[in-house]
Amino acid sequence: MKRSRCSRKLLGFTLVELLVVIAIIGILIALLLPAVQAAREAARRSQCTNNLKQLGLALHNYHDVYGVFPAFNSGTTCPWDSSNHYRCNYGYMAAWVPLLPFYEQTARWQQVTSTLTVGSITYPPFGPYAYEDYGRGWPPIQGQIALLLCPSDGASRQLPAPNRQGFTNYHLSFGDKIYNNYMATNPRSPFGRLVWKGFQDITDGSSNTIAASEGLVGAVANRHRMVKGGTAAAQTGLSQNPAICYTRVDPNNRSMLTGTVWGYRGRYWAEGHAHVQGITTVLPPNGPSCACGESQWCYWGVYPPNSNHPGGVNVLMCDGSVRFVSETIDTGDISAPEPDGIAGFTRMDSPYGVWGRLGSMAGGEAVQSF
Known part of the structure; x- marks a missing residue:
C-alpha cells in the first residue's frame, strides 16, 4: 500500500517563523529592560538613602554625647612644613x-x-595630613568604608588599592557660604573649621536645614573633566557672582568642563578640604563645581551636590530625615554675591532661593515646600 505524500507533515520552523520569534523576543527585551534598570536604580537610591540615614544617626548620637556636632575639619596642629606632614594633620x-x-x-x-x-x-x-599620599601608610584610613559609598556612583568598581585611602560619596554642607567656606569660623551652616555647633544654633529648624548630601567621586574614569564629579579650578569672582562657574561648562558638550580641572571630589574620606568633600547650596544640584582662583592653592568655591540618581540628589537634614531634592529646585539669583562680609550676615536671608535657605541654619528665612 502506497503512502500519500500529502499526509506527511513537515516538522520545525521556517526561516521566516524563526525571524518573527527573534523579533518578538527583541521587542519584549526592549520593553522590559528600562523597567529592570529603573528597578535597579530604585534599589540603589534606597540604599543611598539608608546610608545617609545611618550617617544622620551617627551625627545625632555624637550630639547626644558631646552636645554639639563635629566640626567640618579639626584635629592636631604643628608648623606648616613638608617634614611635619606625618606629625600632625594641620586641623584638616x-x-x-x-x-x-x-x-x-x-x-x-x-x-x-x-x-x-x-x-x-x-x-x-589623630595621625598625619591625610591629603594625597601623605597619609598613605596610616592604617586607620586605609581601605574602603562601605557606608561612605553610594551604590549608584559605581566607584566601588574602581576602588583604590587596599593600602590607599578610601573614597566618600557623602559630604557635609557649607550652606550658601562661598568665600573661604572650609576655613569658616562663622559658618552659615552647622559645620565650619574648628567650630562645633549644636541644635541650639539651628534656629531655622533642624527639619529646614541641610546637614549633608552626596557627590560623585572625581577620581574614577574620566570624571575629573565632567560636570558631575569634576571641579573647574582657578575660577576668580565666585563669591561675587557664583553663576560665573557656568562659563566653565563646555558649550559643545554640556556634561564636560573646560580649562584646568581637578578630580579630587570624594577621593579622600578623611581629608577635610572643600574641594575634596563639602557641598554648597548655591548652584543647583548636578550643577558645575568651581574652585577659586585668588591664589595658587585656592580651594574654597561652589560645590553643588551631584549624583547618578535621575533628576536630583538625596540630602540629609539636620533632624535626621533624608529628602530627595530636584535639580530644578528654586535657586533665586545665582549671580548675586554671597551673604558675607556684612555685620550679622549669619542671620541674613539667602539670595539663592529655597535651595540657599535650606543651607543656612539661622538666616531667619521661611522655607517653602520643596
Whole structure:
C-alpha cells in the first residue's frame, strides 16, 4: 500500500517563523529592560538613602554625647612644613573621622587615637595630613568604608588599592557660604573649621536645614573633566557672582568642563578640604563645581551636590530625615554675591532661593515646600 505524500507533515520552523520569534523576543527585551534598570536604580537610591540615614544617626548620637556636632575639619596642629606632614594633620581631619565609633567603626577609631609605628614612621594620635599620599601608610584610613559609598556612583568598581585611602560619596554642607567656606569660623551652616555647633544654633529648624548630601567621586574614569564629579579650578569672582562657574561648562558638550580641572571630589574620606568633600547650596544640584582662583592653592568655591540618581540628589537634614531634592529646585539669583562680609550676615536671608535657605541654619528665612 502506497503512502500519500500529502499526509506527511513537515516538522520545525521556517526561516521566516524563526525571524518573527527573534523579533518578538527583541521587542519584549526592549520593553522590559528600562523597567529592570529603573528597578535597579530604585534599589540603589534606597540604599543611598539608608546610608545617609545611618550617617544622620551617627551625627545625632555624637550630639547626644558631646552636645554639639563635629566640626567640618579639626584635629592636631604643628608648623606648616613638608617634614611635619606625618606629625600632625594641620586641623584638616574630616568629620567622618571623629564620627567613626558612631557608625560601627570603633576599631578604626581606636587606631586613630593610638600611636602607631609603620616601618620607619611613627604616627601620633589623630595621625598625619591625610591629603594625597601623605597619609598613605596610616592604617586607620586605609581601605574602603562601605557606608561612605553610594551604590549608584559605581566607584566601588574602581576602588583604590587596599593600602590607599578610601573614597566618600557623602559630604557635609557649607550652606550658601562661598568665600573661604572650609576655613569658616562663622559658618552659615552647622559645620565650619574648628567650630562645633549644636541644635541650639539651628534656629531655622533642624527639619529646614541641610546637614549633608552626596557627590560623585572625581577620581574614577574620566570624571575629573565632567560636570558631575569634576571641579573647574582657578575660577576668580565666585563669591561675587557664583553663576560665573557656568562659563566653565563646555558649550559643545554640556556634561564636560573646560580649562584646568581637578578630580579630587570624594577621593579622600578623611581629608577635610572643600574641594575634596563639602557641598554648597548655591548652584543647583548636578550643577558645575568651581574652585577659586585668588591664589595658587585656592580651594574654597561652589560645590553643588551631584549624583547618578535621575533628576536630583538625596540630602540629609539636620533632624535626621533624608529628602530627595530636584535639580530644578528654586535657586533665586545665582549671580548675586554671597551673604558675607556684612555685620550679622549669619542671620541674613539667602539670595539663592529655597535651595540657599535650606543651607543656612539661622538666616531667619521661611522655607517653602520643596
